[in-house]
Amino acid sequence: GAVVSQHPSRVICKSGTSVKIECRSLDFQATTMFWYRQFPKQSLMLMATSNEGSKATYEQGVEKDKFLINHASLTLSTLTVTSAHPEDSSFYICSARWPDSYNEQFFGPGTRLTVL
């Protein structure tokens, strides 16, 4: 099956620093990738849709300048949490859409971000 990786799996940082999370589709090219955030005991919340070669589409309430998304190639999307604060601590999950499909997404293993 299709594999999506995320790096790092866990990161702890100080308040005010920036953190970059990578999402890679290892064995397929993904024009579209999605970034989700999940707080404990809550649902996955779609943050943004990342399209290769164009600007990401952010969901309502998600700050574009705080959560920078770059989808520079067909196999890599990055999410940068700028000036992180403790309330940004969460589980961040990416997924990649299978080519020419609208209903197949493959999820990365997630990144646990803790901001001190």
Added chain:
Amino acid sequence: GQNIDQPTEMTATEGAIVQINCTYQTSGFNGLFWYQQHAGEAPTFLSYNVLDGLEEKGRFSSFLSRSKGYSYLLLKELQMKDSASYLCAVLNSNYQLIWGAGTKLIIKP
């Protein structure tokens, strides 16, 4: 608005059967997914329904009624490893996945 409802928590006994219900109201419908999620891990795909009826896959089955905005996930012959959260998600008209909060399933010996 868009809304997906499922029970917060359910308890069942090893070897038994459990049904997890999901009701949804979304802007358009392009299919309903069930995912399993263990704590601290990403969701893993279980099933996809786009037409009414029952889809069976081993110990797991999923049912959909589009007219009622309703689905259920049926787990048979429960095993301890089935203890996890089960997430219902609907693909809306924009092909975005809208997620329920998940049902935590506790399996007791």
